[in-house]
Amino acid sequence: MATTARSGGNASGSSAQRPNGTQQNKNCQFKLVLLGESAVGKSSLVLRFVKGQFHEYQESTIGAAFLTQTLCIEDTVVKFEIWDTAGQERYHSLAPMYYRGAQAAIVVYDIQNQDSFQRAKTWVKELHKQASPNIVIALAGNKADLSNIRVVEYEEAKQYAEENGLLFMETSAKTGMNVNDIFLAIAKKLPKNDGANNQGAPAGRRLNDNENNRQTNNCCK
Amino acid sequence: MTNNISSKTITALDDQEALLQRAADEREAIFNRYSLGLDPKNVVDPWENPTFELYHITDKYGFMHDSRLPDTRDSQELQRTKIELERDKKWMKMLANWNPNNEKVRRRVFKGIPDRMRWPAWKKLLNVDELIVANRDKYASMLALARKYSTEVRQIDSDVNRQFRDNVAYRQRYSVKQCSLFNVLNAYSIYNPELGYCQGMACLAGVLLLFMQEEEAFWALNQLIIDRKYAMHGLFIEGFPKLTRFLEHHDRIMSKMMRKLHQHFMKHNVDAILYSIKWFFVIFVERIPYSLALRVWDIYLLEGDRVVTAMAVTILYLHKHELLRLNDMDSIIEYLQVKLHKNFGYNDDYVIEALERMMKKLKDLKLDVAPPAKANEFPVRPLGQFIEADIEKKIGRRRSEYTDNEKQVITDVILRSEQNAVEVQSTMSYETSECATGDAYSMKTYRSITSLATSPAVSSYSLYSNGFVVTTNNKLYNNDIDNNTTSAYNNGHNNHGNNYNSYSHNYRHSNSYSYSHTMLPLQNHTDAEVDYGHVDDLPPEFNENDANVDDDELSVQNTRL
Ligand SMILES: Nc1nc2c(ncn2[C@@H]2O[C@H](COP(=O)(O)OP(=O)(O)OP(=O)(O)O)[C@@H](O)[C@H]2O)c(=O)[nH]1
Ligand SMILES: [Mg+2]
Numbered sequence: 206m207a208t209t210a211r212s213g214g215n216a217s218g219s220s221a222q223r224p225n226g227t228q229q230n231k232n233c234q235f236k237l238v239l240l241g242e243s244a245v246g247k248s249s250l251v252l253r254f255v256k257g258q259f260h261e262y263q264e265s266t267i268g269a270a271f272l273t274q275t276l277c278i279e280d281t282v283v284k285f286e287i288w289d290t291a292g293q294e295r296y297h298s299l300a301p302m303y304y305r306g307a308q309a310a311i312v313v314y315d316i317q318n319q320d321s322f323q324r325a326k327t328w329v330k331e332l333h334k335q336a337s338p339n340i341v342i343a344l345a346g347n348k349a350d351l352s353n354i355r356v357v358e359y360e361e362a363k364q365y366a367e368e369n370g371l372l373f374m375e376t377s378a379k380t381g382m383n384v385n386d387i388f389l390a391i392a393k394k395l396p397k398n399d400g401a402n403n404q405g406a407p408a409g410r411r412l413n414d415n416e417n418n419r420q421t422n423n424c425c426k
Numbered sequence: 427m428t429n430n431i432s433s434k435t436i437t438a439l440d441d442q443e444a445l446l447q448r449a450a451d452e453r454e455a456i457f458n459r460y461s462l463g464l465d466p467k468n469v470v471d472p473w474e475n476p477t478f479e480l481y482h483i484t485d486k487y488g489f490m491h492d493s494r495l496p497d498t499r500d501s502q503e504l505q506r507t508k509i510e511l512e513r514d515k516k517w518m519k520m521l522a523n524w525n526p527n528n529e530k531v532r533r534r535v536f537k538g539i540p541d542r543m544r545w546p547a548w549k550k551l552l553n554v555d556e557l558i559v560a561n562r563d564k565y566a567s568m569l570a571l572a573r574k575y576s577t578e579v580r581q582i583d584s585d586v587n588r589q590f591r592d593n594v595a596y597r598q599r600y601s602v603k604q605c606s607l608f609n610v611l612n613a614y615s616i617y618n619p620e621l622g623y624c625q626g627m628a629c630l631a632g633v634l635l636l637f638m639q640e641e642e643a644f645w646a647l648n649q650l651i652i653d654r655k656y657a658m659h660g661l662f663i664e665g666f667p668k669l670t671r672f673l674e675h676h677d678r679i680m681s682k683m684m685r686k687l688h689q690h691f692m693k694h695n696v697d698a699i700l701y702s703i704k705w706f707f708v709i710f711v712e713r714i715p716y717s718l719a720l721r722v723w724d725i726y727l728l729e730g731d732r733v734v735t736a737m738a739v740t741i742l743y744l745h746k747h748e749l750l751r752l753n754d755m756d757s758i759i760e761y762l763q764v765k766l767h768k769n770f771g772y773n774d775d776y777v778i779e780a781l782e783r784m785m786k787k788l789k790d791l792k793l794d795v796a797p798p799a800k801a802n803e804f805p806v807r808p809l810g811q812f813i814e815a816d817i818e819k820k821i822g823r824r825r826s827e828y829t830d831n832e833k834q835v836i837t838d839v840i841l842r843s844e845q846n847a848v849e850v851q852s853t854m855s856y857e858t859s860e861c862a863t864g865d866a867y868s869m870k871t872y873r874s875i876t877s878l879a880t881s882p883a884v885s886s887y888s889l890y891s892n893g894f895v896v897t898t899n900n901k902l903y904n905n906d907i908d909n910n911t912t913s914a915y916n917n918g919h920n921n922h923g924n925n926y927n928s929y930s931h932n933y934r935h936s937n938s939y940s941y942s943h944t945m946l947p948l949q950n951h952t953d954a955e956v957d958y959g960h961v962d963d964l965p966p967e968f969n970e971n972d973a974n975v976d977d978d979e980l981s982v983q984n985t986r987l
Binding site for chain 1: 581584585587588589591592624625626628629662664665666697699700703704707708712755756759760763822828831832833835836839840
């Protein structure tokens with residue numbers, strides 16, 4: 206997967222530089238939200254993707270955290286605005302605030318925890334009902350490094366993902382396996398056609414995204 | 427939630443038995459591990475235990491840092507240690523004749539409780555010793571019940587495993603403090619079943635336990651949650667009613683005192699809920715440097731939740747110019763969530779002085795206290811009476827529907843951001859200078875705000891499909907149970923004009939809140955530089971400009987009114 210694409214990785218600064226009319230790069234910005242049961246590794250996935258690190262003692266998320274990361278796909282610079290939400294059920298009511306207007310979501314479960322997989326399914330249902338109709342959803346079976354003690358079978362999750370039109374990968378925030386790849390796969394699936402906005406100025410973009418305008422809702426030139 | 431049990435088949439009931447058993451086994455297993463604590467029989471996955479790296483430097487609060495702390499700290503530290511020794515003596519005397527209403531106490535708390543005195547001082551401020559005497563054996567019995575009945579074990583366990591692992595006290599898996607934290611939180615979830623456990627409480631208890639013993643921390647936590655002065659119950663219960671109330675109040679202050687910044691935030695969709703949850707939930711821990719957070723805690727424990735309101739505004743005030751220069755949402759949020767934690771840019775004393783002045787200013791403007799709480803922010807049933815959880819909770823099954831409470835939150839949260847947008851829009855149309863230039867940037871902003879404000883069909887799309895109804899906003903302050911508070915809120919949301927007039931009056935004729943040169947002596951710059959390596963957010967024109975900026979804002983508003 207994603208052999209032609211190069212992750213911005215840690216060098217996001219260079220890939221994000223603004224072309225001054227000389228290059229033909231397109232700049233796109235997407236809002237992405239992470240959802241899933243507490244302790245499945247949402248924050249860890251984001252940390253791995255954004256900083257290339259893994260902390261065993263990653264602090265639990267209160268409310269939500271916000272980070273950004275930039276990827277390059279061929280001639281397009283894709284910037285993700287990432288909202289990492291808190292997994293405890295009590296924070297569930299704040300989630301719509303974060304997935305409202307999101308163009309992409311990663312729903313995470315822990316492959317050693319059946320409940321977290323059920324929970325992931327509930328999130329997918331909610332997104333299908335409540336989020337933007339054209340949202341790109343990826344399912345991530347995290348902690349794949351612990352696959353010797355897995356409870357959720359790969360095939361089972363894959364089949365579920367196919368039936369529901371989701372991207373699917375098993376990931377490991379710990380080893381880094383498939384972490385960049387899942388973000389890349391999402392970036393590829395998102396529409397990157399030229400839109401009305403220019404310069405990638407962020408103002409207003411999110412709000413416009415609420416409109417059900419499929420053509421122009423998320424890209425900038 | 428258990429009422430449709432009749433529709434379940436026998437197998438489902440068997441399943442339920444199995445699920446209950448599974449939950450019980452899990453609870454038992456987790457508790458056993460904490461009982462064993464550091465016993466070598468307690469086998470810990472190697473990955474659960476970060477190795478001790480001795481080259482790490484541990485600061486005086488026990489937090490470890492990646493590199494050596496700068497040497498420059500040493501001389502300063504020495505100086506401070508000297509001062510603290512003097513203060514210790516004064517505090518010992520003061521604690522012996524404790525009277526929290528004494529002006530001397532107040533003054534000294536604002537100066538910062540000396541580190542060694544925090545244990546006795548916090549206990550006094552939170553009435554801990556009295557509570558322990560009055561509730562003999564209560565903690566032990568709650569803990570025993572938790573062992574049998576806690577439904578929050580799994581969440582608490584996974585949060586304890588992640589709380590302050592960069593502090594020596596919590597670094598080792600099942601260390602004494604980790605076990606205490608686990609116990610306190612589980613016992614508390616039984617003691618206050620309407621609250622249970624909410625992420626964020628581990629952080630509060632975690633801080634308390636750095637200064638107290640287990641049982642003391644339990645009662646201290648209870649004070650923070652129950653005592654009307656702090657009333658954090660309403661922050662952490664389902665639906666977060668107090669959070670909503672405080673955010674509304676925060677917005678209100680922003681729109682009156684820092685209009686420009688407020689509009690700047692709205693322009694970039696930076697709703698307060700996105701940056702301030704930790705400010706309210708854990709009193710700034712991990713959002714500002716730990717030493718400063720402790721200073722804020724000192725004052726919070728003395729004065730209660732108005733401190734949080736004031737500190738939130740103080741942070742934004744002190745960093746206003748920097749924030750105004752940041753032109754997108756991610757840099758603004760990054761600044762508030764990450765940068766200020768690493769380097770606040772001002773030394774602690776300076777910030778606390780600013781906080782004190784802000785508290786005074788808010789008081790003058792009658793904005794120091796948020797509108798009164800509704801009944802739903804407080805527990806209904808008496809505390810400490812054991813109630814067995816329902817089956818769903820025991821099994822740990824998730825609800826798939828939002829409760830009415832939650833629907834209300836979603837509606838409130840979204841409404842609030844839309845109101846803000848409307849307000850900004852209405853102001854912007856008067857800010858001809860900004861709009862008339864017609865540059866792509868402001869035009870786009872304008873358009874986007876319009877799209878949000880004027881097309882509810884679009885913005886409320888998701889709400890309607892879930893059966894939420896977005897109502898108009900005048901209800902906001904009308905249902906207060908506590909009508910005896912005569913605040914600016916009694917007339918609801920619509921007396922902007924009046925409030926505003928008194929505000930501008932105060933503002934223009936009062937000097938109490940001007941950050942004049944004398945309040946930001948050059949020496950502070952130097953201090954800060956020594957302290958933090960570099961300071962890039964003290965614009966040279968900080969002081970004079972400040973008054974001007976706000977004056978501009980006022981005149982803009984005057985035109986509008
Ligand atoms: N072995 C392994 N452990 C992981 C992996 N990802 C995360 N973890 C661990 O799982 C625990 C929870 O990870 P977090 O990233 O904090 O989980 P979260 O989903 O953000 O949890 P909340 O913030 O509570 O919603 C941490 O102790 C991580 O170290 C992984 O890929 N493999
Ligand atoms: Mg997290």
